[in-house]
Amino acid sequence: HHNISRDANVPQKTYHYYHPETKGLNFSGLMDDVKNSPEGSFFLLHACAHNPTGVDPTDEQWREISQLSSEFSFQANKHFAFFDMAYQGFASGDPARDAKSIRIFLEDGHHIGISQSYAKNMGLYGQRVGCLSVLCEDEKQAVTVKSQLLQLARPMYSNQPLHGAQIVSTILGDPELKSLWLKEVKIMADRIIGMRTTLRESLEKLGSPLSWEHVTKQIGMFCYSGLTPKQVDRLTSEYHIYMTRNGRISMAGVTTGNVGYLANAIHEVTKSSNYLYANKTGG
Secondary structure: OHHHHHHOOOOOOOOOOEEOOOOEEOHHHHHHHHHHOOOOOEEEEEOOOOOOOOOOOOHHHHHHHHOOOOOOOOOOOOOEEEEEEOOOOOOOOOHHHHOHHHHHHHHOOOOOEEEEEOOOOOOOHHHOOEEEEEOOOOHHHHHHHHHHHHHHHHHHOOOOOOHHHHHHHHHHHOHHHHHHHHHHHHHHHHHHHHHHHHHHHHHHHOOOOOOOHHHHHOOOOEEEOOOOHHHHHHHHHHHOOOOOOOOEEEHHHOOOOOHHHHHHHHHHHHOOOOOOOOOOOOO
């Protein structure tokens, strides 16, 4: 996201999101940034299964962010909300449930943009297939917006590849295939949720003095573990376990076969610590 903004010569700022001490959402900081941002700001939001933190706002918090009656609402300040939805279905296991944040904004009358990816939830990562949606006021505005998007697409890729899009269209257009896909998405999400529980329980059984509650409170493919860069480096050099140096674990790579090894390694590199600290992240 930062690279896209930079290369498009669009000035960018980060807003508060992650709270290192609670390993949860810094909601008050986020709201302050919304209130204090210039009128007409463009906000990039993750619809669900936030990357990298695994921390999602609650439905009530999404309503508060969106709330029309608020003096400092998105609507009042003429902000534009653009939702990145790369992991739909990988939070709760229900793609419709994972789109709740978007529906809240729509119910409140916002004009929003949405970027959906089918890379993960349909296994089409190499196809780079997704869907860009922009809600417009009327048909006239929709024609104008589409013409601008086509002008942007023409020099970048001109005509998009069809294979991935046709796979998605076939699955979503066939009730039987769609039903099977929904079941499989839930299986994948439930497996990740199960690995979170097992990882936390394994660390607790090892006698870790630290709280690992955040592992199961967070959601989606990624866990912001709270491990420091130094601890991550030890995991790499001593145990051949690899993750980004901000402590982000890809939960999709945790299995029944390696979760015990992972828990033991994390315990070894953290057992002399009283606290875990994580790097701040901008949304």
